[in-house]
Amino acid sequence: MVRLRQNVFDLGNDWADPVLWYARxxxxxxxxxxxxxxxxxxxxxxxxxxxxxxDFYGFTRKGEPDASPQDQAIFWNQCQHQxxxxxxxxxxxxxxIEAQIRAEIAALGGPADDWALPYWNYFGxxxxxxxxxxxxxDWPDGAGDNPLYVVQxxxxxxxxKPYPIWTQTNLKPMGDxxxxxxxxxxxxxxxxPKTGFSWSGARSGGLESNPHNMVHVLVGGQSSTGxxxxxxxxxxxxxxxxxxMADPSAAALDPIFYLHHCNIDRLWxxxxxxxxxxxxSAPTDWANPTDxxxxxxxxxxxxxxxxxxxxxxxxxxxxxxxxxxxxxxGYAYDDLTxxxxxxxxxxxxxxxxxxxxxxxxxxxERGMDKVRSEEMMAASPEALAIRGAQPIRSxxxxxxxxxxxxxxxxxxxxxxxDRVYLTLENITGLSNAGAFSVYLGLPQGAQDDVxxxxxxxxxxxLFGLRQATNPDGPHGGSGITVxxxxxxxxDRLHLGDGLDGQAINVDILPVETIPETADVRIGRISLHRxxx
Amino acid sequence: MTTATETGTGAxxxxxxxxxxISAAAWVLLAGPAAVSGLPELCSSALLWSVPAPExxxxxxxxxxxLSLLLAWLLMLVAMMLPxxxxxxxxxxxxxxxxxxxxxxxxxxTGYLVVWMLAGIALLTGSVTLRLxxxxxxxxxxxxxLALALLWQLSPAKQRALNRCxxxxxxxxFAPQAHRDxxxxxxxxxxxxxRSCWALMLLALLVPGGHLAAMAAVAVWIWAERLDLPAPPRxxxxxxGRALRLVRRRIAGAIAAASPPPRRPNPPPxxxxxx
Numbered sequence: 001m002v003r004l005r006q007n008v009f010d011l012g013n014d015w016a017d018p019v020l021w022y023a024r025x026x027x028x029x030x031x032x033x034x035x036x037x038x039x040x041x042x043x044x045x046x047x048x049x050x051x052x053x054x055d056f057y058g059f060t061r062k063g064e065p066d067a068s069p070q071d072q073a074i075f076w077n078q079c080q081h082q083x084x085x086x087x088x089x090x091x092x093x094x095x096x097i098e099a100q101i102r103a104e105i106a107a108l109g110g111p112a113d114d115w116a117l118p119y120w121n122y123f124g125x126x127x128x129x130x131x132x133x134x135x136x137x138d139w140p141d142g143a144g145d146n147p148l149y150v151v152q153x154x155x156x157x158x159x160x161k162p163y164p165i166w167t168q169t170n171l172k173p174m175g176d177x178x179x180x181x182x183x184x185x186x187x188x189x190x191x192x193p194k195t196g197f198s199w200s201g202a203r204s205g206g207l208e209s210n211p212h213n214m215v216h217v218l219v220g221g222q223s224s225t226g227x228x229x230x231x232x233x234x235x236x237x238x239x240x241x242x243x244x245m246a247d248p249s250a251a252a253l254d255p256i257f258y259l260h261h262c263n264i265d266r267l268w269x270x271x272x273x274x275x276x277x278x279x280x281s282a283p284t285d286w287a288n289p290t291d292x293x294x295x296x297x298x299x300x301x302x303x304x305x306x307x308x309x310x311x312x313x314x315x316x317x318x319x320x321x322x323x324x325x326x327x328x329x330g331y332a333y334d335d336l337t338x339x340x341x342x343x344x345x346x347x348x349x350x351x352x353x354x355x356x357x358x359x360x361x362x363x364x365e366r367g368m369d370k371v372r373s374e375e376m377m378a379a380s381p382e383a384l385a386i387r388g389a390q391p392i393r394s395x396x397x398x399x400x401x402x403x404x405x406x407x408x409x410x411x412x413x414x415x416x417x418d419r420v421y422l423t424l425e426n427i428t429g430l431s432n433a434g435a436f437s438v439y440l441g442l443p444q445g446a447q448d449d450v451x452x453x454x455x456x457x458x459x460x461x462l463f464g465l466r467q468a469t470n471p472d473g474p475h476g477g478s479g480i481t482v483x484x485x486x487x488x489x490x491d492r493l494h495l496g497d498g499l500d501g502q503a504i505n506v507d508i509l510p511v512e513t514i515p516e517t518a519d520v521r522i523g524r525i526s527l528h529r530x531x532x
Numbered sequence: 533m534t535t536a537t538e539t540g541t542g543a544x545x546x547x548x549x550x551x552x553x554i555s556a557a558a559w560v561l562l563a564g565p566a567a568v569s570g571l572p573e574l575c576s577s578a579l580l581w582s583v584p585a586p587e588x589x590x591x592x593x594x595x596x597x598x599l600s601l602l603l604a605w606l607l608m609l610v611a612m613m614l615p616x617x618x619x620x621x622x623x624x625x626x627x628x629x630x631x632x633x634x635x636x637x638x639x640x641x642t643g644y645l646v647v648w649m650l651a652g653i654a655l656l657t658g659s660v661t662l663r664l665x666x667x668x669x670x671x672x673x674x675x676x677x678l679a680l681a682l683l684w685q686l687s688p689a690k691q692r693a694l695n696r697c698x699x700x701x702x703x704x705x706f707a708p709q710a711h712r713d714x715x716x717x718x719x720x721x722x723x724x725x726x727r728s729c730w731a732l733m734l735l736a737l738l739v740p741g742g743h744l745a746a747m748a749a750v751a752v753w754i755w756a757e758r759l760d761l762p763a764p765p766r767x768x769x770x771x772x773g774r775a776l777r778l779v780r781r782r783i784a785g786a787i788a789a790a791s792p793p794p795r796r797p798n799p800p801p802x803x804x805x806x807x
Contacts, residue, residue, distance in 0.1 A: 375629070
């Protein structure tokens with residue numbers, strides 16, 4: 001039996017059956033205590049739990065017993081981020097909660113067998129707003145207690161009003177044919193860097209950054225009025241209240257989380273197989289890793305494995321190898337078009353004519369030699385503090401010799417052009433809810449949308465920043481590092497002589513005010529070339 | 533930037549693998565006959581046990597040259613600590629413009645070694661002091677070293693120090709600040725590493741025999757500790773869980789290969805079950 005995951009906006013009405021039964025299933029799960037592996041809060045804790053925050057927001061009662069230490073060790077705080085395990089772990093997570101929701105629907109006498117989560121394609125026309133059933137505290141018949149409603153949603157994408165999401169994020173990573181580049185490449189690929197078990201890591205993969213991380217923050221956001229109390233622990237003290245979707249340790253409490261991740265999972269499937277005839281320069285293009293460490297998961301290298309509770313009270317363990325074929329797992333999507341214009345071809349121009357190099361973009365066959373030849377070609381002279389909502393500019397100082405090697409590759413008709421990556425290194429701070437747009441080479445004073453969009457690198461979300469900044473957290477306080485491909489923009493700069501100077505400007509524009517007390521900093525910004 | 537926890541190994545950042553080769557060479561020297569290097573006995577502080585008690589530091593140093601001791605200590609550091617510094621040096625390399633890679637890595641390594649060389653003076657002095665204080669009793673210093681190591685390993689301070697060894701800060705790209713940052717990273721890494729490992733290193737100096745084995749055991753333990761992700765500091769026994777699971781997995785694999793058990797079918801994913 002194949003269960004169909006459908007677009008939540010194409011179901012006919014806000015409270016179409018799949019949504020209504022989802023709500024009833026969620027309500028049933030919410031009636032269970034935190035320690036119950038069949039409960040809503042237990043499932044959310046599998047993704048991540050900050051008990052103080054949960055108690056503060058009232059998702060759990062102060063003094064409510066935690067799960068047993070054994071259950072915590074097996075199940076809780078498991079979500080894989082900043083990792084090549086991001087996509088397969090979340091696919092298993094979705095399947096596990098769907099099974100639990102189906103069990104609740106069956107217990108209520110509903111149509112359990114073919115029920116599946118709908119997905120939220122925020123790039124779809126008219127779909128760049130929160131789905132209707134999630135907006136109101138009331139059920140469709142008017143009674144209160146709608147379990148799909150969450151008070152703590154403060155973001156610009158959490159209302160009925162459409163938000164121009166493409167101004168903050170995009171689907172550019174869908175055009176990267178490499179799932180994971182050879183370590184330790186500067187690029188992060190479509191699926192993320194090679195890691196071990198990574199509950200909180202340093203560098204998100206392409207799809208994880210855009211649109212995944214950004215949508216979390218655009219929905220979660222931060223309160224413009226309320227703040228956490230001054231005696232709050234874990235870096236919350238005095239900070240603006242954050243939406244639960246903005247924090248990996250609370251995000252899965254919000255029922256919209258699962259529709260968002262269904263869309264991310266759909267994009268993975270789309271990247272794998274849609275369209276069937278997309279350009280391919282190597283057998284590994286658009287394919288999942290074949291590395292045993294990916295296929296067999298972190299348990300194969302002595303770390304925690306992936307485990308989910310089952311409705312029958314048991315435990316289901318899985319590895320990425322089992323997550324690769326969505327149809328074999330019993331699911332299908334009603335539509336695999338990404339939902340917005342994407343750039344499957346890496347367009348790199350040479351002087352005298354544009355030369356599309358999609359067929360040459362893969363790196364797999366060039367392997368480690370190319371990775372070793374990567375080099376930094378420009379860097380910011382100092383760290384950058386992000387405060388308020390004002391734009392900030394940093395002039396990256398260029399290493400002329402490295403820049404000349406890049407230009408040589410662009411000019412040559414015999415070699416594959418270099419790819420270029422912008423990295424924002426060691427971003428630290430106490431805000432999970434901040435986000436900003438990044439522009440490269442933007443002319444001074446440029447205000448028109450066309451020019452700005454031409455220089456728009458992408459969005460950076462601070463989803464998970466607080467954990468990554470904690471010195472005793474899983475990443476030792478190094479913060480997060482964001483890598484964005486900028487080959488097209490750099491090539492345009494090159495054609496317009498914008499690379500000839502001693503500096504390249506990077507502009508940062510916060511989506512909303514980033515509080516000064518959050519002390520958000522970018523340790524360094526750098527530009528790297530990767531031989532093609 | 534790519535970090536140790538990303539790759540899990542620290543390998544693959546340079547070709548040929550310079551650090552493992554240098555470390556292995558140091559181990560060979562340490563394990564070789566004293567006539568070849570003249571260092572192993574000194575490094576393992578074996579001569580401490582040939583000193584009749586009660587003696588003075590001056591007498592001890594009349595038997596063992598301070599320079600030889602320091603060289604021996606340096607060789608031991610290269611053998612034991614260079615592998616755990618691999619990811620840090622890789623971080624420096626990736627943070628540097630191509631012409632600055634080697635100078636910055638050298639600055640980082642220098643900072644790290646400065647800390648540990650100074651620490652060597654303190655640790656060797658400590659081990660000699662314990663030995664002299666214990667007279668002919670060779671067991672007491674070991675017991676004291678063991679107690680200190682156990683106490684430290686159980687402490688939250690140890691975990692905190694271990695956590696700091698996973699920090700990969702941003703470095704300036706431009707000289708001379710780039711060199712200063714790299715040197716400071718080496719110093720910081722050395723200080724946190726020292727804070728994390730001092731008790732185990734002291735214990736290795738205090739054992740009356742089997743020094744090479746003791747050093748190897750401590751080196752493996754230190755490396756295994758680093759494989760685990762940072763954890764909240766608290767009192768308790770922090771075993772290197774990842775390394776132990778790996779060993780268990782390998783042993784189970786070997787046993788399974790020797791006598792394959794009947795295969796159990798993989799449980800179906802939740803989606804395939806009827807709710």
